[in-house]
Amino acid sequence: MKSTTLTRKQEICITAARLFKQKGYSAVTMRDLAAEVGVKAASLYNHIASKEEILNEVIVNIAESFTEGIQDIRLADTKVAEKLEAVIAQHVHLTADNPYGMASLNNDWMHLGEGKEKYLALRSAYEQHFREIIKKGKAQNVLKDIDEEVILFSTLGTLRNLYLWIPKKADLQRSKLIDSLCETLLNGVKTA
Amino acid sequence: MKSTTLTRKQEICITAARLFKQKGYSAVTMRDLAAEVGVKAASLYNHIASKEEILNEVIVNIAESFTEGIQDIRLADTKVAEKLEAVIAQHVHLTADNPYGMASLNNDWMHLGEGKEKYLALRSAYEQHFREIIKKGKAQNVLKDIDEEVILFSTLGTLRNLYLWIPKKADLQRSKLIDSLCETLLNGVKTA
DNA sequence: AATATTAACTAACAATCGTTAGTTTTACAT
DNA sequence: ATGTAAAACTAACGATTGTTAGTTAATATT
Numbered sequence: 001m002k003s004t005t006l007t008r009k010q011e012i013c014i015t016a017a018r019l020f021k022q023k024g025y026s027a028v029t030m031r032d033l034a035a036e037v038g039v040k041a042a043s044l045y046n047h048i049a050s051k052e053e054i055l056n057e058v059i060v061n062i063a064e065s066f067t068e069g070i071q072d073i074r075l076a077d078t079k080v081a082e083k084l085e086a087v088i089a090q091h092v093h094l095t096a097d098n099p100y101g102m103a104s105l106n107n108d109w110m111h112l113g114e115g116k117e118k119y120l121a122l123r124s125a126y127e128q129h130f131r132e133i134i135k136k137g138k139a140q141n142v143l144k145d146i147d148e149e150v151i152l153f154s155t156l157g158t159l160r161n162l163y164l165w166i167p168k169k170a171d172l173q174r175s176k177l178i179d180s181l182c183e184t185l186l187n188g189v190k191t192a
Numbered sequence: 193m194k195s196t197t198l199t200r201k202q203e204i205c206i207t208a209a210r211l212f213k214q215k216g217y218s219a220v221t222m223r224d225l226a227a228e229v230g231v232k233a234a235s236l237y238n239h240i241a242s243k244e245e246i247l248n249e250v251i252v253n254i255a256e257s258f259t260e261g262i263q264d265i266r267l268a269d270t271k272v273a274e275k276l277e278a279v280i281a282q283h284v285h286l287t288a289d290n291p292y293g294m295a296s297l298n299n300d301w302m303h304l305g306e307g308k309e310k311y312l313a314l315r316s317a318y319e320q321h322f323r324e325i326i327k328k329g330k331a332q333n334v335l336k337d338i339d340e341e342v343i344l345f346s347t348l349g350t351l352r353n354l355y356l357w358i359p360k361k362a363d364l365q366r367s368k369l370i371d372s373l374c375e376t377l378l379n380g381v382k383t384a
Numbered sequence: 385a386a387t388a389t390t391a392a393c394t395a396a397c398a399a400t401c402g403t404t405a406g407t408t409t410t411a412c413a414t
Numbered sequence: 415a416t417g418t419a420a421a422a423c424t425a426a427c428g429a430t431t432g433t434t435a436g437t438t439a440a441t442a443t444t
């Protein structure tokens with residue numbers, strides 16, 4: 001049943017993600033969501049099992065993309081510098097493709113029910129892959145001798161916030177953004 | 193009535209901030225908060241006017257500290273490089289002093305009522321001060337010719353996420369953290 | 385000791401929450 | 415045209431929400 005037209009379920013989840021970004025999961029009611037979809041609240045349950053399932057749908061798919069992506073990057077036969085650039089590029093692409101979902105992933109994951117453990121495992125795995133790339137970079141003297149955790153969370157902090165301002169700068173081309181971010185994050189903002 | 197012992201109102205707001213970080217403003221009920229304070233829900237209203245007032249109390253004070261601080265930094269008679277380091281240091285200090293409040297400020301500001309405009313004004317002012325420092329840095333060739341907005345939001349992205357991992361790395365000394373962050377954010381992570 | 389104030393309590397309110405049941409409409413295959 | 419399945423609807427449920435009213439216990443002031 002693959003097609004270019006969206007399933008009603010997909011439409012519900014996409015609309016939900018947009019509302020979740022605006023007000024957070026807990027503040028979005030099924031009646032809010034239904035109104036935005038153009039339907040009564042009860043009708044949503046012809047397509048989804050629960051509010052929580054929507055959140056699962058929104059979050060877990062993205063989390064899987066991120067973790068699978070960085071695993072591929074880590075295992076690829078490339079230099080550390082390229083890996084880091086690839087990680088940045090992946091963040092830009094996945095965020096630009098789904099900025100609303102990224103908001104839920106960042107802010108509403110704690111409201112996941114049965115899927116929470118899976119999400120947390122994916123996040124841990126993601127961070128671990130990232131850490132290993134950084135370790136390798138330090139071992140090869142490609143990266144400075146700065147605390148690994150500082151490098152990790154500093155970089156990740158910027159990348160995890162992309163969802164907040166990518167939508168506001170829609171004019172900025174992805175490739176330009178990726179280049180600027182690589183320069184900023186890897187080489188710094190100060191002149192030599 | 194200044195003293196080292198906390199007002200009950202302060203105790204409520206501090207407890208609330210901690211819960212807000214865990215579950216978000218909307219998901220924290222007055223009964224949750226009351227239980228954590230060790231009191232019945234109705235008793236909270238002897239000290240606060242509404243749930244919303246608590247959020248105001250938590251957020252607006254911090255926002256004022258940030259904006260006043262960066263204004264001072266911008267207007268001070270210092271070099272741009274020092275200003276940037278001061279901004280980073282301010283973020284570390286204010287976040288370490290109140291990581292829970294920072295979570296609310298980042299994630300729950302949209303639930304402010306009457307105080308929302310004030311918050312948004314403070315945030316805009318903050319970003320504008322930051323932008324001006326960056327502009328000056330570029331004009332003086334202290335900063336590279338990278339898109340101002342990329343520099344601004346990249347740096348701010350990292351700093352705004354400090355609340356997430358400062359509590360997890362309580363052992364890391366503030367001065368060490370500030371140094372590492374300055375190096376990472378300003379000079380980058382790659383070796384020359 | 386008597387009084388006034390602060391802050392706790394119980395009980396309940398109207399509103400809203402996610403969700404279910406039962407019914408009617410829509411759309412498509414025969 | 416007819417039958418079937420998908421998806422909409424109305425109505426309502428029990429639970430929970432923020433908050434108020436009224437009362438009692440504790441604390442401070444005179």
